[in-house]
Amino acid sequence: MRTKQELGEAIRRERRAALVVNTHSRRGRRLYQGARSRLAAAGFTLLGTYPVDRPDELEQHLAAAADLGPDLLVAGGGDGTIGTAARLLAHRDIALGLLPLGTTNNFARTVGIPLDLDAAVAVLTDGKVIDVDLGLVGDMRFTNHVGIGLSADVMLTAPPRLKRATGRLAYPITALALLARHRPLRATVRAEGREHEVVTHQLYVANGGFHAGRPITADANADDRLLVAYPVGGPTRRELLRDTARNAATGHRRTLGDDPFLAVRQLWLETDPPARVEVDGEPYGETPIRIGLDPNALRVMAAADSPDR
The missing domain is CATH 2.60.200.40 (Tumour Suppressor Smad4)
Incomplete structure (x- = not known):
């Protein structure tokens, strides 16, 4: 697995990403196209884009996006969406990109991601890869x-x-x-x-x-x-x-x-x-x-x- 610095350099250089947005929520549905166009305008090659209207299919679409082999998997939604993506990407050579589209956006706030869509995309463009802890209850x-x-x-x-x-x-x-x-x-x-x-x-x-x-x-x-x-x-x-x-x-x-x-x-x-x-x-x-x-x-x-x- 690459170091954080190597993964960050690959994201900035290659711009290979996949996008998954929870469009079951009103905000996700309204901002999905804008998120997609902003990422494309920022130079990202989107290997796959997944608007997810059925919550029970979220994990399946996140897994499909990860299987495409992006350096960056961008998840748009609230804490439920972000938590599902985090579990999937734990200990993998893929960075999670956050588009906070929920109500409270607790995890995005914890890691300092702006709640404004343009500012959040700017973090994906100009930011760095860090690693954070996850809690563990049972498995x-x-x-x-x-x-x-x-x-x-x-x-x-x-x-x-x-x-x-x-x-x-x-x-x-x-x-x-x-x-x-x-x-x-x-x-x-x-x-x-x-x-x-x-x-x-x-x-x-x-x-x-x-x-x-x-x-x-x-x-x-x-x-x-x-x-x-x-x-x-x-x-x-x-x-x-x-x-x-x-x-x-x-x-x-x-x-x-x-x-x-x-x-x-x-x-x-x-x-x-x-x-x-x-x-x-x-x-x-x-x-x-x-x-x-x-x-x-x-x-x-x-x-x-x-x-x-």
């Missing part, structure tokens, strides 16, 4: 987070009709409906020889630096060999709502050393009672689970001044 890699508790219940129970009618608003609507009868869980996190216990409605374990489009802390990122575990609120519903608002407003001022964050390389998590788990918004199963890291697993085209550890 499943993830880019952003593992959610335990209310978020997983929401993912499993949000009505398809409501999702079609309201898009991502279906999730907070469903969360408010569930919260009235949601019971807190007792979570035990074992890491680095210590045991941490918390009673909460919601617990996250993050690989990246953003959640819901907002910074988790000022110093969390996906290239530090660390996971960040943190509850959102305590046993009462009021605490959950309070801390959700506080996290959104103050994350950029907090650090990994602040309470309640726990920054570790791996952890074992169990709950009483067993709780549902979601991984980057997809149902995964129930606790107990072991969560770890796959260091430097993914190569990403990032801005030329991006840090690379």
Whole structure:
């Protein structure tokens, strides 16, 4: 496999790319042709272009694009699309190019990709290849987070009709409906020889630096060999709502050393009672689970001044 520098030089010199865009979303459908024309105008030879209107075919089209042998696989969509592409490209001699076309775009924010389409294409043209960590739960890699508790219940129970009618608003609507009868869980996190216990409605374990489009802390990122575990609120519903608002407003001022964050390389998590788990918004199963890291697993085209550890 080539070094990052060799792969970056090949991308800048040869401009061999493939494009996959989630056109099932309104924004992806609207911007697909613009993304394709901008990449062509930037000098990229597109070995294949794949507008994907059926979510269940996304992985198949990403695999077909990778099989063409591009140096750069450009994925356009939200965190679900980007996470699927990341799992496919882990430890492969292909860099992932990001066109953030979703709602929160957490992973793109984590690696510093601009949300403007022209600026994102400029990163693909003039940037460099870096490598970042992926989280690992069981044998499943993830880019952003593992959610335990209310978020997983929401993912499993949000009505398809409501999702079609309201898009991502279906999730907070469903969360408010569930919260009235949601019971807190007792979570035990074992890491680095210590045991941490918390009673909460919601617990996250993050690989990246953003959640819901907002910074988790000022110093969390996906290239530090660390996971960040943190509850959102305590046993009462009021605490959950309070801390959700506080996290959104103050994350950029907090650090990994602040309470309640726990920054570790791996952890074992169990709950009483067993709780549902979601991984980057997809149902995964129930606790107990072991969560770890796959260091430097993914190569990403990032801005030329991006840090690379």
